[in-house]
Amino acid sequence: MNLVLHVWRQPGAAAEGRFVRYDANDVSPDMSFLELLDVVNEGLIAKKEEPIAFDHDCREGICGACGMVINGRPHGPQRATTACQLHLRHFQDGDEIWVEPWRARAFPVIKDLAVDRGAFDRIIQAGGFITARTGSAPDANAIPVPKRDADLAMDAAACIGCGACVAACPNASAMLFVAAKVSHLGLLPQGQPERYDRVVKMVDRMDQEGFGACTNHGECMRACPKEISIDFIARLNRDYLKAAVGPQPSAVSKVERGFG
Amino acid sequence: MELVSRVPGGPIEKSWDAHRFEMKLVNPSNKRKHHIIVVGSGLAGASAAASLAELGYRVSCFCFQDSPRRAHSIAAQGGINAAKNYQNDGDSVWRLFYDTVKGGDFRSRESNVYRLAQISVNIIDQCAAQGIPFAREYGGLLANRSFGGAQVSRTFYARGQTGQQLLLGAYQALEKQIGLGQVAMYPRAEMLDLVLVDGRARGIVVRDLVTGKVSSHAGDAVVLATGGYSNAYFLSTNAKGCNVTATWRAHRRGAAFANPCFTQIHPTCIPAHGEHQSKLTLMSESLRNDGRIWVPRQKGDRRRPNEIADAERDYYLERMYPSFGNLVPRDVASRRAKDMCDDGFGVGEGGAGVYLDFRDAIGRLGRHVVEERYGNLFEMYERITGENPYQVPMRIYPAPHYTMGGLWVDYNLMSTIPGLHVIGEANFSDHGANRLGASALMQGLADGYFILPYTIGDYLAQAKLAAVDPGHAAFRQVEEDVAGRVKKLLAVGGSRSVDSFHRELGRLLWDKCGMSRNAAGLKEAMEKVRALRERFWKDVYVAGKGEDFNQSLEKAGRVADFFEFAELMCHDALHREESCGAHFREEYQTPDGEARRDDAKFSYVAAWEFTGAGNAPVLHREPLAFEHVHLAQRSYK
Amino acid sequence: MPRLAGLLQSLVGKKIVMAVTGMVLFLWLLAHMIGNLHIFEGPESINHYARWLREIGAPVLSHAQALWLVRAVLILAVGGHIWAAWAVTRASWAARPVGYKLHQTAETTYAARTMRWGGVLLILFVVYHLLDLTFGRLNPAYVDGDVYHNVVASFSVPLVAGFYILAMAALGLHLYHGLWSGLQTLGLHRRPTDRWRRSLAAAIAVLVFLGFISVPVAVLAGVVR
Ligand SMILES: Cc1cc2nc3c(=O)[nH]c(=O)nc-3n(C[C@H](O)[C@H](O)[C@H](O)COP(=O)(O)OP(=O)(O)OC[C@H]3O[C@@H](n4cnc5c(N)ncnc54)[C@H](O)[C@@H]3O)c2cc1C
Ligand code: HEM
Numbered sequence A: 001m002n003l004v005l006h007v008w009r010q011p012g013a014a015a016e017g018r019f020v021r022y023d024a025n026d027v028s029p030d031m032s033f034l035e036l037l038d039v040v041n042e043g044l045i046a047k048k049e050e051p052i053a054f055d056h057d058c059r060e061g062i063c064g065a066c067g068m069v070i071n072g073r074p075h076g077p078q079r080a081t082t083a084c085q086l087h088l089r090h091f092q093d094g095d096e097i098w099v100e101p102w103r104a105r106a107f108p109v110i111k112d113l114a115v116d117r118g119a120f121d122r123i124i125q126a127g128g129f130i131t132a133r134t135g136s137a138p139d140a141n142a143i144p145v146p147k148r149d150a151d152l153a154m155d156a157a158a159c160i161g162c163g164a165c166v167a168a169c170p171n172a173s174a175m176l177f178v179a180a181k182v183s184h185l186g187l188l189p190q191g192q193p194e195r196y197d198r199v200v201k202m203v204d205r206m207d208q209e210g211f212g213a214c215t216n217h218g219e220c221m222r223a224c225p226k227e228i229s230i231d232f233i234a235r236l237n238r239d240y241l242k243a244a245v246g247p248q249p250s251a252v253s254k255v256e257r258g259f260g
Numbered sequence B: 001m002e003l004v005s006r007v008p009g010g011p012i013e014k015s016w017d018a019h020r021f022e023m024k025l026v027n028p029s030n031k032r033k034h035h036i037i038v039v040g041s042g043l044a045g046a047s048a049a050a051s052l053a054e055l056g057y058r059v060s061c062f063c064f065q066d067s068p069r070r071a072h073s074i075a076a077q078g079g080i081n082a083a084k085n086y087q088n089d090g091d092s093v094w095r096l097f098y099d100t101v102k103g104g105d106f107r108s109r110e111s112n113v114y115r116l117a118q119i120s121v122n123i124i125d126q127c128a129a130q131g132i133p134f135a136r137e138y139g140g141l142l143a144n145r146s147f148g149g150a151q152v153s154r155t156f157y158a159r160g161q162t163g164q165q166l167l168l169g170a171y172q173a174l175e176k177q178i179g180l181g182q183v184a185m186y187p188r189a190e191m192l193d194l195v196l197v198d199g200r201a202r203g204i205v206v207r208d209l210v211t212g213k214v215s216s217h218a219g220d221a222v223v224l225a226t227g228g229y230s231n232a233y234f235l236s237t238n239a240k241g242c243n244v245t246a247t248w249r250a251h252r253r254g255a256a257f258a259n260p261c262f263t264q265i266h267p268t269c270i271p272a273h274g275e276h277q278s279k280l281t282l283m284s285e286s287l288r289n290d291g292r293i294w295v296p297r298q299k300g301d302r303r304r305p306n307e308i309a310d311a312e313r314d315y316y317l318e319r320m321y322p323s324f325g326n327l328v329p330r331d332v333a334s335r336r337a338k339d340m341c342d343d344g345f346g347v348g349e350g351g352a353g354v355y356l357d358f359r360d361a362i363g364r365l366g367r368h369v370v371e372e373r374y375g376n377l378f379e380m381y382e383r384i385t386g387e388n389p390y391q392v393p394m395r396i397y398p399a400p401h402y403t404m405g406g407l408w409v410d411y412n413l414m415s416t417i418p419g420l421h422v423i424g425e426a427n428f429s430d431h432g433a434n435r436l437g438a439s440a441l442m443q444g445l446a447d448g449y450f451i452l453p454y455t456i457g458d459y460l461a462q463a464k465l466a467a468v469d470p471g472h473a474a475f476r477q478v479e480e481d482v483a484g485r486v487k488k489l490l491a492v493g494g495s496r497s498v499d500s501f502h503r504e505l506g507r508l509l510w511d512k513c514g515m516s517r518n519a520a521g522l523k524e525a526m527e528k529v530r531a532l533r534e535r536f537w538k539d540v541y542v543a544g545k546g547e548d549f550n551q552s553l554e555k556a557g558r559v560a561d562f563f564e565f566a567e568l569m570c571h572d573a574l575h576r577e578e579s580c581g582a583h584f585r586e587e588y589q590t591p592d593g594e595a596r597r598d599d600a601k602f603s604y605v606a607a608w609e610f611t612g613a614g615n616a617p618v619l620h621r622e623p624l625a626f627e628h629v630h631l632a633q634r635s636y637k
Numbered sequence C: 001m002p003r004l005a006g007l008l009q010s011l012v013g014k015k016i017v018m019a020v021t022g023m024v025l026f027l028w029l030l031a032h033m034i035g036n037l038h039i040f041e042g043p044e045s046i047n048h049y050a051r052w053l054r055e056i057g058a059p060v061l062s063h064a065q066a067l068w069l070v071r072a073v074l075i076l077a078v079g080g081h082i083w084a085a086w087a088v089t090r091a092s093w094a095a096r097p098v099g100y101k102l103h104q105t106a107e108t109t110y111a112a113r114t115m116r117w118g119g120v121l122l123i124l125f126v127v128y129h130l131l132d133l134t135f136g137r138l139n140p141a142y143v144d145g146d147v148y149h150n151v152v153a154s155f156s157v158p159l160v161a162g163f164y165i166l167a168m169a170a171l172g173l174h175l176y177h178g179l180w181s182g183l184q185t186l187g188l189h190r191r192p193t194d195r196w197r198r199s200l201a202a203a204i205a206v207l208v209f210l211g212f213i214s215v216p217v218a219v220l221a222g223v224v225r
């Protein structure tokens, strides 16, 4: 099949970018979208031009490295599928395809389609963990976890940190990503001691990184390759509200703990 | 070079405890003064960096991805073994130890494997405490499954994303330490060389992949956790960035490389679909529990599979191995599939595939049961191939998957370079000639959480280390080497892309040093690799600049190292005149085509010393003794 | 710093403010709509109702004291709502300085996308509405105290009635997304409720829309005159 690509080319973070047209002829419908870019790049190299930069690693939909907006949709038109797992059979011969990087202030472009998602790491640093020093753990079966809770926690934990939720959100909000982590850890008994501190710290960090506010559009869930539900956003909101005004599992009152 | 394994004596059950007691401790207030460099943020690297930081050491951690969370460990699906015996089915530390030594076809160190089995128990505790959402039973306790033909259910799992969840646990612990300022994290940074001062590993030289800046980092010890080298074959199930650069560069600086020819080929991968295929996707081995493997009886039969009647199908594994059938070990299943395809019975594009058929399973169990067991795998298959495996049989083909070989390490996980520690898939330690399913995650975490943090203390407490900073002449020298290599790659200015060379190298290795090898082929491969390498240095074209985000340049450096490494791999395969585990030498097989080990001659670890570019590597043998698990030939008939 | 103040600083907190004030406004509107329906019982009823509103709490409270209490809450709610909406909107605009060439949405609704401009339309409507029926500045036939007369006089002008109906449509849309969104923002949401959450929001929005427009429609149709 033949495809026409319009790819965002931007030589560096501070440089101006623009769309450049590439014709991809005689490509196989069995190729993945990233393999299509590989082919375009081989063509560019043959012409001694610089290939298109894009992040990728596992190419099986789990590492979260790949990500680009394909015809207006993060990771492209197919549901529950990362760009690396998107195959050309989902396009028609002769289609024009626009390829853009994630667009968000918190994800500055590094080059072409590669962006800096370090903001996600910093949000995790702020509180996206359960403190369990190596060696301090009790027997794994000492704390039973209801299967339903464990399963729901796993639904949230499936997030691959790709950033498609931010890319899709009309507000460039990172709520789905943050909510997934807050819910994963908050649903488990192991995560209770830090539960309310965690949500406050992660939300504060999210704001500092310059993400927008969630107004419940639900686009993030649709774009999410792991189909993380916005139910988790409601969970985050509830935990956040409780952190501010609700009763908490600590015997020491909020005022005594110093941050009211 | 001398291989000192530092294996403690005494009864094997007590040796790790005794060893820990004998190790020197670093005074708590002195830990802060020590700076440790950890390269890699996979299961091994992230768990080590986090644990060392918790102990109070200052740590710098490096990875080439944009975030430590994306290390290749994330892709592991199946699970992680631990001798918890939660299922009460007779598992024990001893049994896990026994299975691992036997599964490794008697080419691993007993003491290391025993320690691994002991520690496996702590790993699960640690991970559960971190909030890994392991699968659970309705009672709320942990669930297990049997994996890779094990007789007991000792595998813990988190849906089909065990590696992801374990890595995220370690990543989160690491991020916490980064947030506390205890770890300095350097993502998008590639280690391009190791720096030795007074014969000890004292630092690394890295290239910042965004700016292209080459810089040095100095420390008191260096830990390599840089994963395996399956990508030497170009097409493998490994992530695209996996490479041999860090370990190879360390090898060139004096670290012995052990058993490089021990590479594992996984039988159930989705076949390649043409010349643009960029990597292969693994499907869980569990598919073989219910799927039946077959090829048409007639060579080159191009009919659609459903039109081929049972009588015209050859269920070759069931025919050859009546008692194990489709559940023979990985290496056997892989080799047989290749044989069938080499003999012209293969199906699908290019005849490189065999059928894995669920028709009978669906008939016997009903579609919903099959869907419940394998639904997500079927979906994944359909997403990639566009074929519906409920209706037409899957096509599968083996693919390189894991590398048992790696830098040689002693019992303390230290290489032959003092101060250079190697953990995870990057070392050679525990799997011998063949790794059992769900044991790599276990080993990576054992090394990172529970072994290295102790043993590195022993090293630091004893080594008298002078203060060294990146301004030291040794660093300057290595920086220059690295910068020179980068410049050289950019300067070739030939006509072929890096990928085209890598593909060619990969095909060559796959044909001659893949699932089965022979002396003539290996010799031929070595010559061709050399010739290809020369062509690479004359004709490669690397676009762009050095001081920039330049993915062609990244790849070029890695492929250049694969070229050098490939020769060693063939060399090792050629020297090992026996068949063992994943290493199958056609000359050494039984009359019915099974692997024939030669314990009298080859019961040793082959550790190779680098003696200069173009010189033959020098072999050092670490003899292996089997006092607890008795040498026996595998049989799956 | 007390946690509550921190809450007001974060975007999630601002959304919570918006949801709480939105809910207050919604409840008041519901009462307002039901009150308006007195008009169908004739001039006596509605005018009596209007008088009653000013006498609530008597004799403990003096004339219109309760009403002013409600008005105070209302003004605070509107103020809080707009403040939060403005802050949240600004943050979101700033969060994507470079837009997409092509951006396709799949999940969001027209209502969700028009919350901001719909809100502005609503505030403009309220200003007009107060000048029309509370202060009578824009209503030449305004008679202080005769609510029935004022309403009929106002809606007899088709343009005015049309504007009211349009504004009510905007209100319906705002509520359709707002009610659902507010529940989500307050975390009052568990899995099984999800199925009817949206439908409930839609039903309420339609009900409020119909309840309000029944008055101008009835005047236009000559049922109320
Ligand atoms: C598809 C698949 C499925 C698998 N399933 C299972 C399973 O079910 N059970 C099981 O036990 N095992 C499984 N394995 C094997 C297992 O996943 C790996 O062996 C293990 O995760 C390796 O971990 P590691 O920490 O050693 O290395 P990796 O996870 O590969 O991490 C390497 C790290 O080193 C960094 N790095 C590498 N080179 C450099 C450099 N030059 N400079 C800087 N940084 C560098 C990388 O950025 C990365 O952070 C599977 C493997 C594959 C491919
Ligand atoms: C007439 C009375 C009003 C009512 C009953 C009302 C109700 C609501 C409710 C319930 C919400 C949902 C809050 C949430 O998601 O957490 C909301 C959101 C919002 N309102 Fe209002 N509102 C009213 C007036 C206004 C006005 C006058 C403005 C603008 C100036 C406005 C602007 C917004 C905005 C921007 C949102 C957020 C959009 C979103 O959540 O998607 N509203 N409103």
Ligand code: HEM
Binding pocket: C029, C032, C036, C050, C053, C067, C071, C122, C126, C129, C130, C133, C134, C147, C151, C164, C168, C171, C212, C213, C215, C216
């Ligand atoms: C068609 C529908 C409506 C009709 C017929 C109507 C009618 C009236 C009337 C008659 C009054 C004056 C009452 C009095 O002075 O006692 C009034 C007041 C008011 N209306 Fe409406 N209204 C309508 C819709 C709305 C809507 C949608 C809003 C808000 C978004 C609104 C907000 C107000 C406010 C704020 C007041 C002033 C209340 C006060 O004095 O305390 N109205 N309305």
Ligand code: SF4
Binding pocket: A158, A159, A160, A161, A162, A163, A164, A165, A166, A176, A177, A180, A220, A223, A224, A225, A226, A227, A228
């Ligand atoms: S929530 Fe979904 S879209 Fe967002 S980062 Fe995680 S996996 Fe990607």
Ligand code: F3S
Binding pocket: A168, A169, A170, A171, A172, A173, A174, A175, A176, A213, A214, A215, A216, A217, A218, A219, A220, A221, A230, A233
């Ligand atoms: S699309 Fe954006 S507005 Fe909220 S529900 Fe998702 S983050």
Ligand code: FES
Binding pocket: A055, A056, A057, A058, A059, A060, A061, A062, A063, A064, A065, A066, A067, A082, A083, A084, A085
């Ligand atoms: S490359 Fe890993 S998710 Fe796409």
